Amino acid sequence: MREDKCIINNYIKFKKMKTKIWSLTTRISHWLLALGFTIAYFTGENEWQMNYHYAFGALAGGILFFRIIYGFIGSKYSRFRDFPMSISQQIEFLKNYFSKNTYVGHNPLASIVMISMMFVGVFTAFTGYLWATETSQFLGFTLTEKMVEESHEIGAKLFLILVFAHLAGILADTIFHRKTGTLASIFTGYKNVETEPENSNMLQKIFSIFWLGIPMFLAYLAFGLPVREGENEREQKDDDEWESLLYPDKNSERRPINITLKMAKNSTVDAASSASSNRNIEPTIAVSGDNYSQPNYQDNQYYATQNQFEDDEHEKNEHKREHHHNNEYHKKRHHDEDNDD
Numbered sequence: 489m490r491e492d493k494c495i496i497n498n499y500i501k502f503k504k505m506k507t508k509i510w511s512l513t514t515r516i517s518h519w520l521l522a523l524g525f526t527i528a529y530f531t532g533e534n535e536w537q538m539n540y541h542y543a544f545g546a547l548a549g550g551i552l553f554f555r556i557i558y559g560f561i562g563s564k565y566s567r568f569r570d571f572p573m574s575i576s577q578q579i580e581f582l583k584n585y586f587s588k589n590t591y592v593g594h595n596p597l598a599s600i601v602m603i604s605m606m607f608v609g610v611f612t613a614f615t616g617y618l619w620a621t622e623t624s625q626f627l628g629f630t631l632t633e634k635m636v637e638e639s640h641e642i643g644a645k646l647f648l649i650l651v652f653a654h655l656a657g658i659l660a661d662t663i664f665h666r667k668t669g670t671l672a673s674i675f676t677g678y679k680n681v682e683t684e685p686e687n688s689n690m691l692q693k694i695f696s697i698f699w700l701g702i703p704m705f706l707a708y709l710a711f712g713l714p715v716r717e718g719e720n721e722r723e724q725k726d727d728d729e730w731e732s733l734l735y736p737d738k739n740s741e742r743r744p745i746n747i748t749l750k751m752a753k754n755s756t757v758d759a760a761s762s763a764s765s766n767r768n769i770e771p772t773i774a775v776s777g778d779n780y781s782q783p784n785y786q787d788n789q790y791y792a793t794q795n796q797f798e799d800d801e802h803e804k805n806e807h808k809r810e811h812h813h814n815n816e817y818h819k820k821r822h823h824d825e826d827n828d829d
């Protein structure tokens with residue numbers, strides 16, 4: 489009986505009539521949430537963006553937390569009890585998807601996606617907070633770092649999947665139930681239906697101030713959370729990969745591979761010759777790990793060989809320059825003396 493009543497209540501009469509479905513706060517919070525989620529999702533991997541990640545993540549989490557409360561005390565179409573979610577409603581909805589009968593508030597499938605988004609979003613933001621603050625105890629439970637990390641990452645991925653499902657649902661609705669004007673409703677608040685409008689009472693209006701205000705304050709506080717140095721795991725992994733190339737034997741005392749460049753004794757390197765293909769250099773590259781009996785890092789063979797060469801060149805050039813400078817000086821002096829005479 490209740491089901492029938494629900495469907496009849498939500499039945500749309502396609503007249504040229506608009507009814508207010510979403511309050512202004514619902515719409516503002518929706519777009520703040522979309523912004524918060526999007527920025528949080530794309531800033532979670534870079535250490536230098538972490539403060540923004542915390543702030544926008546907290547904004548999204550805070551908005552969803554208040555949306556959950558609004559699900560109990562909110563206006564019609566926003567209350568959970570108005571969400572048609574029973575199995576029979578799901579079946580009914582899917583069977584008649586392409587007919588004109590549809591729902592004013594969230595349809596049965598959308599209701600599941602919306603509620604899931606609310607709880608998954610709050611969960612994700614909360615686990616992010618636990619991760620950022622390195623909390624290891626919560627409600628008497630001991631939390632390992634791995635547990636918190638995995639929860640946050642899984643929550644974020646699940647949230648992303650739900651957002652895609654949400655967007656797919658809106659797209660399908662826009663194509664197959666175009667006349668309802670669902671897409672436009674999240675901007676204007678109105679759907680093209682004739683039914684009972686949403687009317688927020690005083691309590692709901694006061695609540696709206698907290699719904700928008702507190703998440704913004706949380707975002708401000710979260711922005712100031714200290715970011716741990718080297719926090720980003722992925723960056724760390726990249727560093728580790730590079731390190732494992734340089735230090736192939738993990739058990740060794742971080743001895744790097746020795747790269748020995750030996751120059752032939754009679755080599756001459758200058759700008760012109762280095763550009764030409766017949767350079768008189770015989771580079772020999774010797775690569776050794778820890779097990780080879782090659783000289784190690786301390787021997788500085790690479791530096792010695794190359795630096796020696798560079799030093800010689802440098803010295804020669806310095807010498808030439810000094811010589812040239814002295815000549816010039818003497819020439820000038822003789823010239824001045826001649827003039828004096």
Ligand code: HEM
Nearest residue numbers: 514521522525566593594595598602605651658670671674
């Ligand atoms: C990117 C992140 C987004 C998130 C997390 C998100 C989340 C939500 C949530 C939680 C609701 C329920 C509102 C309520 O009952 O108070 C909702 C409704 C809605 N959203 Fe989004 N949204 C996102 C993006 C978008 C975008 C990009 C569009 C439009 C192109 C959109 C269009 C809508 C519409 C039309 C509704 C009302 C649906 C209905 O009447 O059943 N959303 N969204």
Ligand code: HEM
Nearest residue numbers: 528532542545546548612613616617619620644719720721
């Ligand atoms: C609902 C909002 C949020 C979303 C969608 C989100 C999403 C993400 C994503 C995708 C990552 C990258 C995970 C990876 O490396 O695979 C991440 C990492 C992280 N997030 Fe969030 N996050 C949210 C909220 C928060 C909040 C509110 C905080 C803290 C106040 C937070 C703290 C962190 C921390 C500490 C990391 C780890 C960075 C690292 O060391 O790799 N997140 N988040």
